[in-house]
Amino acid sequence: MRDYPPIADHGMIGDLQTAALVSSDGAIDWFCAPRFDSPSIFAALLDQERGGTFRITADHPDARVTQLYSPDTAVLITRFLTTEGVGEIVDFMPVDTPETATDRHRIFRLMRVMRGSVRFTVECRPRFDYGRAPHTLTLTESGDAAVFTGAGLDVHLQSTTPLSTDHANGNDVLGTVTLGAGEAAAVVLTACAAGGEPPEPLTAETAKATLLATVQFWHRWLRTSRYRGRWRQTVNRSAITLKLLTYAPSGAPIAAATAGLPEQIGGERNWDYRYTWIRDASLSVRSLTELGFTEEANAFRRWLGLRVAADATVTGEPLQIMYRVDGDPCLDEKLLDHFEGYRGSFPVRIGNGAADQLQLDIYGEAAFAIAHGTDIAETAGYQGWQAIRGVMDWLADHWDRPDEGIWETRGGRKNFTYSRLMSWVAFDRVIRLAREHARPANLDRWTATRDAIFMQVMERGWSEKQQAFVQHYDADVLDASLLLMPLVGFLSPKDPRWLSTLDAIERELVSDSLVYRYDPSASPDGLQGSEGTFTLCTFHFVEALARAGRVDEARYAFEKMLTYANHVGLFAEEIGPAGEQLGNFPQAFTHLSLITAAMALDEELDKAEAVGPDPVR
Helix, strand or coil, rough: CCCCCCCEEEEEEEECCEEEEEECCCCCEEECCCCCCEEEEEECCCCCCCCCCCEEEECCCCCEEEEEEEECEEEEEEEEEEEEEEEEEEECCCCCCCCCCCCCEEEEEEEEEEEEEEEEEEEECCCHHCCCCCCCECCCCCCCCEEEEEEEEEEEECCCCCCCCCCCCEEEEEEEEEEEECEEEEEEEEEEEEECCCCCCCCCCHHHHHHHHHHHHHHHHHHCCCCCCCCCHHHHHCCCCHHHHHEECEEEEEEECCCCCCCCCCCCCECCCCCEEHHHCCCCCCHHHHHHHHHHHHHHHHHHHHHHHCCCCCCCCHHHHHHCCCCCHHHHHHHHCCCCCHHHHHCCEEHHHHHCCCCCCHHHHHHHHHHCCCCCHHHHHHHHHHHHHHHHHHHHHHHHCCCCCCCCCCEEEEEEEHHHHHHHHHHHHHHHHHCEEEECCHHHHHHHHHHHHHHHHHCCCEECCCEECEEEECCCCCCCHHHHHCCCCCCCCHHHHHHHHHHHHHHHHHHHHCCCCCCCCCCCCCCCCCCCEEEHHHHHHHHHHHHCCCCHHHHHHHHHHCCCCCCCCCCEEEEECCCEEEECEHHHHHHHHHHHHHHHHHHHHHHHHHCCCCCCC
């Protein structure tokens, strides 16, 4: 049995409705269908024995393996270099009609040999419904197709060449394909509803044409980008990652492709991130718009408008912190007791119990997204504006309450400074919208509330001891979420109080340019164990440094942070003490904050270069 690969040892492919992770040795060990948040078909990342995998690898003990993306695409190439030959696997999911939800999803795996001869081993071991459901296997006599059936799904496996040796291994498929220089073969996995139409016959010509169409899709999409800065390749990869993590039929981005990957190996901080967080998604709107991806930004704003108007939550509040990609507010948290968890990191959770938490900051992020558009009428309309008015009137009555805060702590409610900060943002942005678009609003009350929040944060959120803004009103604990203070316009990035806060965060939460979100020992969060540095906070720190005029420090911190990316430019949620990536993977919010940091750095560097160096005295 394989050992668990490092979390970062993966690339991601997808079709804008679901995604698969491919390890650098050619194993698909995470894939859910028909949606991101559906039960898994392959989940060896959470249990190597029970989770299921789809592996194609060179049958050579000393093969050297490299992995890369075809430039500016989501087409992943895994190369095997041996003394007998050089071969590669080209993995991709075709993007057919992404805006139309479908239960049919295809993974293409093209094997080709560039030099000599390579024998590929093909192993397909699906484990339906997180390994809880049995399945049957049907093989064709020719040996070039198989059908796995379980948990209401058919999984078709087709090959352009028969898989020699043992076709069936129990209810799994195990075989080999030997290719010489210039030869190629394709294996395609199609997941669809049980009893549905079987896929069209697979030919080599079909596989080549589908690859070309997929490459062209990604090139066309990326041409929309307006980014021409210093880190174009890095920003492009992050933009593609955000696109891959967005459910195209609704426009809702998920936080990450996976569930249950640990923030600490062997620990209990193992959450399901396959849902849409109001916070994460809302903050993506500005970056997407500035990059030129207005279609994606507006699609999410429409999704968000529907959530505001629906007033359908499990909490009874106007909004809840997260939803399924179709807007369903029910995310009941369950344990997969039969899975051992990644490297023994148990429990493995699906669903998310934090969905019913009170986190008042989400109203600020939602307003930030709604306001960051060119036409409020298009995304909200009259009924939408009436819903926004209702939410703001509700918030005017309910903002001054303890809540669970941005980090979804399970240690009780507190008066979190970040929640107040973003409540201020909510009123500030909606007041601007009402004035700019001449919409009816209770402006006097909203303005008075906005100003009251500002004064409260300045007085109660400030610690004389720390000479900094702090996590909540009842302690002197620092919190990296407050790095957004100047970025949302609450204070100038060069305000004396903010500069003092930045110094304090650097002093207590920064280690070798990497930023911890807070200190759990100083502010218990109700969970056992520790965690790594939070990558999105590091990128927020970079942006804060740049806006504060510390541009050289910001650039150095940014360049160092980029060295923690994996081999194909992807980031998980956290960085561990030895530089390993931890948590769910890849993480959308991390790539979003990378983009905003890069754009901020470009802007500040351009300003510095325009001024020129200080004259020699």
